[in-house]
Amino acid sequence: MSLEVHHDEHLGGRSLLDIFDKMSWKEWCQRVSHGLKQPRDTGEHKWAKTELTRRVLAPLAAILVPL
Secondary structure, X not given: OOOOOXXXXXXXXXXXXXXXXXXXXXXXXXXXXXXXXXXXXXXHHHHHHHHHHHHHHHHHHHHHOOO
């Protein structure tokens, strides 16, 4: 099974994986903050909640739960 990467014209020929892999911590925090301020049914809000869980809460839970 291979992972297909699609390129879109509005992304300047770059894939979404390329864009998000190269996002700095400051940019990530700004995007998450902006996304959480959006209406709950938008993609930006859902992405921000997913990222917050994946990058912050999951590692924290992995440390605290076994204690």
